[in-house]
Amino acid sequence: MAGCNIAVIGATGAVGTVFLNILEDRAFPTGDIRLCASERSWGKKLIAMGKELSVEEATPMLLSEVDLVFVCAGSDISLEIGPLAVEQGATVVDKSSAFRMDPNVPLVVPEVNGDDLEQHNGIVSVPNCSTAPLVMVLKPLNAVNPVERVIVDTYQSVSGTGAAAMDELRVQSGQVLESSRITPKEYPHQIAFNVLPHIESFHDNGYTNEEMKMVWETRKILHEPNLQISATCVRVPVMVGHSEAVHIDFEESISPGEVRQILSDTPGVTVVDDPATNKYPMPIDAEGQDDVFVGRIRQDVSNPKGIAMWLATDNLRKGAALNGIQIAEELLRRELLLRTARRN
Amino acid sequence: MAGCNIAVIGATGAVGTVFLNILEDRAFPTGDIRLCASERSWGKKLIAMGKELSVEEATPMLLSEVDLVFVCAGSDISLEIGPLAVEQGATVVDKSSAFRMDPNVPLVVPEVNGDDLEQHNGIVSVPNCSTAPLVMVLKPLNAVNPVERVIVDTYQSVSGTGAAAMDELRVQSGQVLESSRITPKEYPHQIAFNVLPHIESFHDNGYTNEEMKMVWETRKILHEPNLQISATCVRVPVMVGHSEAVHIDFEESISPGEVRQILSDTPGVTVVDDPATNKYPMPIDAEGQDDVFVGRIRQDVSNPKGIAMWLATDNLRKGAALNGIQIAEELLRRELLLRTARRN
Numbered sequence: 295m296a297g298c299n300i301a302v303i304g305a306t307g308a309v310g311t312v313f314l315n316i317l318e319d320r321a322f323p324t325g326d327i328r329l330c331a332s333e334r335s336w337g338k339k340l341i342a343m344g345k346e347l348s349v350e351e352a353t354p355m356l357l358s359e360v361d362l363v364f365v366c367a368g369s370d371i372s373l374e375i376g377p378l379a380v381e382q383g384a385t386v387v388d389k390s391s392a393f394r395m396d397p398n399v400p401l402v403v404p405e406v407n408g409d410d411l412e413q414h415n416g417i418v419s420v421p422n423c424s425t426a427p428l429v430m431v432l433k434p435l436n437a438v439n440p441v442e443r444v445i446v447d448t449y450q451s452v453s454g455t456g457a458a459a460m461d462e463l464r465v466q467s468g469q470v471l472e473s474s475r476i477t478p479k480e481y482p483h484q485i486a487f488n489v490l491p492h493i494e495s496f497h498d499n500g501y502t503n504e505e506m507k508m509v510w511e512t513r514k515i516l517h518e519p520n521l522q523i524s525a526t527c528v529r530v531p532v533m534v535g536h537s538e539a540v541h542i543d544f545e546e547s548i549s550p551g552e553v554r555q556i557l558s559d560t561p562g563v564t565v566v567d568d569p570a571t572n573k574y575p576m577p578i579d580a581e582g583q584d585d586v587f588v589g590r591i592r593q594d595v596s597n598p599k600g601i602a603m604w605l606a607t608d609n610l611r612k613g614a615a616l617n618g619i620q621i622a623e624e625l626l627r628r629e630l631l632l633r634t635a636r637r638n
Numbered sequence: 639m640a641g642c643n644i645a646v647i648g649a650t651g652a653v654g655t656v657f658l659n660i661l662e663d664r665a666f667p668t669g670d671i672r673l674c675a676s677e678r679s680w681g682k683k684l685i686a687m688g689k690e691l692s693v694e695e696a697t698p699m700l701l702s703e704v705d706l707v708f709v710c711a712g713s714d715i716s717l718e719i720g721p722l723a724v725e726q727g728a729t730v731v732d733k734s735s736a737f738r739m740d741p742n743v744p745l746v747v748p749e750v751n752g753d754d755l756e757q758h759n760g761i762v763s764v765p766n767c768s769t770a771p772l773v774m775v776l777k778p779l780n781a782v783n784p785v786e787r788v789i790v791d792t793y794q795s796v797s798g799t800g801a802a803a804m805d806e807l808r809v810q811s812g813q814v815l816e817s818s819r820i821t822p823k824e825y826p827h828q829i830a831f832n833v834l835p836h837i838e839s840f841h842d843n844g845y846t847n848e849e850m851k852m853v854w855e856t857r858k859i860l861h862e863p864n865l866q867i868s869a870t871c872v873r874v875p876v877m878v879g880h881s882e883a884v885h886i887d888f889e890e891s892i893s894p895g896e897v898r899q900i901l902s903d904t905p906g907v908t909v910v911d912d913p914a915t916n917k918y919p920m921p922i923d924a925e926g927q928d929d930v931f932v933g934r935i936r937q938d939v940s941n942p943k944g945i946a947m948w949l950a951t952d953n954l955r956k957g958a959a960l961n962g963i964q965i966a967e968e969l970l971r972r973e974l975l976l977r978t979a980r981r982n
Binding site for chain 2: 443444445447449463464467468471482483487488489491492496500501502506509522524528530531532533539541550570572574575576577589590591592593594595596597600602604
């Protein structure tokens with residue numbers, strides 16, 4: 295098979311950088327790679343797949359020369375580039391929330407609902423970085439014992455906001471340690487040595503958009519439109535790695551041992567659950583790893599049919615770039631790329 | 639009324655220091671103040687109520703000369719000093735978990751169950767720093783609409799561990815910023831730029847002792863032995879201030895507006911809930927304040943009879959020292975000090 299020509303929109307950002315690293319790690323069958331970003335980065339040199347490449351403008355011409363476009367640059371860019379790329383015959387894997395709830399756009403975690411790719415119309419969405427690890431855990435459990443309700447509270451790292459937020463946490467932490475004056479920019483309040491119960495804008499129902507994404511996206515990915523789920527999403531002063539405290543009520547009782555066994559048998563999930571030796575998932579251990587790490591699995595003391603657990607995952611990888619590449623791999627395997635289809 | 643002679647055991651620690659500050663702020667009617675700590679601090683000078691005092695050994699003689707003993711130095715010290723102080727005729731307010739679940743020891747948040755002080759036998763326990771703010775919120779709501787189930791996930795600051803842990807977070811944060819090697823001492827893993835789903839030891843049921851304290855203590859304080867409650871307790875890299883994501887299922891439906899009204903009318907609780915202007919409780923704002931701050935109050939989207947909310951409180955104050963002083967004030971007001979009783 296000839297390599298797949300790829301354009302990365304947002305190549306200089308936190309997710310774009312990780313995307314290029316993972317492409318190389320997984321030996322993704324790439325042909326040409328084109329790197330795009332906003333005007334201030336045009337001409338900047340980046341290394342991708344061992345080659346030095348210049349950052350370019352995402353022109354219709356460029357989009358017509360690639361098979362796959364990975365967009366990781368915010369919803370506004372996706373809304374502009376997505377349809378344009380499809381028009382030029384490329385297939386789009388979009389990290390943003392722009393198309394996720396569009397009924398014509400599959401929202402995919404390949405291990406969970408890879409079959410949904412068959413219905414794509416040129417654009418495939420990557421779920422939110424907090425939703426992806428959650429559905430990785432819910433899917434295999436729901437298959438065995440229907441999930442009735444999920445309550446999840448998150449501990450999300452600043453890399454979910456982007457590279458500038460990582461800089462802000464770094465600089466602000468130093469300033470707080472030196473008792474210097476700080477000026478929040480990326481967040482409405484100080485993030486160093488603080489936690490913010492606020493990720494994205496607020497809806498009229500009092501939930502944030504991030505929290506409602508977890509509700510809507512989980513239902514769509516699991517094909518469970520009536521799943522009862524509530525979330526509180528919280529930003530914590532961690533660089534990379536999102537964690538979640540998850541409380542699941544099942545239709546029937548299930549033991550922690552059964553849950554541990556099911557999750558141990560699930561590709562992409564690693565159980566790290568040995569409290570006696572202080573082993574449980576943590577963001578610093580998840581960073582740079584592909585799997586969703588799950589531990590603290592226990593019978594919920596407030597519900598005999600409930601299980602409480604804790605998970606951590608690299609939000610830039612399974613929560614974004616890795617999942618995007620896995621979608622691309624699955625599109626290739628299933629021969630679902632628009633341009634390849636046309637060549638046939 | 640003559641001043642009350644007080645001994646503070648653990649006067650050099652994080653809670654002890656705050657205790658002395660609050661005594662002064664609240665103009666607590668003190669007579670002599672005696673400061674005690676471990677041997678390495680004997681002779682050390684501290685300022686308390688504007689006077690320079692030497693740290694002493696907590697001898698039976700010293701305990702016989704005070705009316706009230708505030709113990710904030712770990713369970714082992716409480717088990718030793720508590721009964722000894724009572725034997726010497728002093729009344730003990732104990733911050734540790736040593737006696738909390740003892741049926742002969744009241745576990746008190748004065749605004750919630752001050753009447754339980756009437757049954758004390760010399761020792762009164764201060765609840766865990768995560769439990770105190772939670773019961774402050776649950777009590778007034780439960781009085782109006784019975785609480786059926788609570789799920790709470792915490793975001794606890796390192797000051798809950800003590801002064802050494804605060805130093806560790808400070809030093810470790812600097813080391814991580816400089817990419818220096820770090821060596822965890824107070825925690826089993828790095829705490830800077832990380833979160834640990836692990837506070838205190840693990841029980842056989844997979845919950846930590848901190849999590850089970852929240853279950854047991856909440857039931858005892860609310861006099862609701864069958865309350866269904868589950869917690870995941872997590873240490874976050876914050877200096878002072880514990881936060882909690884709380885999900886409450888009620889017997890009957892209740893609106894966020896009603897909840898906001900009830901909590902606004904509750905002494906010791908301040909509602910900070912205006913998402914439109916980015917106003918919600920945060921640990922950096924709770925630090926140094928007496929109240930429990932509650933916000934993000936919303937109808938739970940997973941349960942029409944549920945309410946989700948978020949709270950933050952100064953764990954050294956309402957979670958420990960302040961609550962201890964409020965207990966002492968209440969003991970004085972109700973004339974329940976052992977030695978005062980004898981004098982009568």
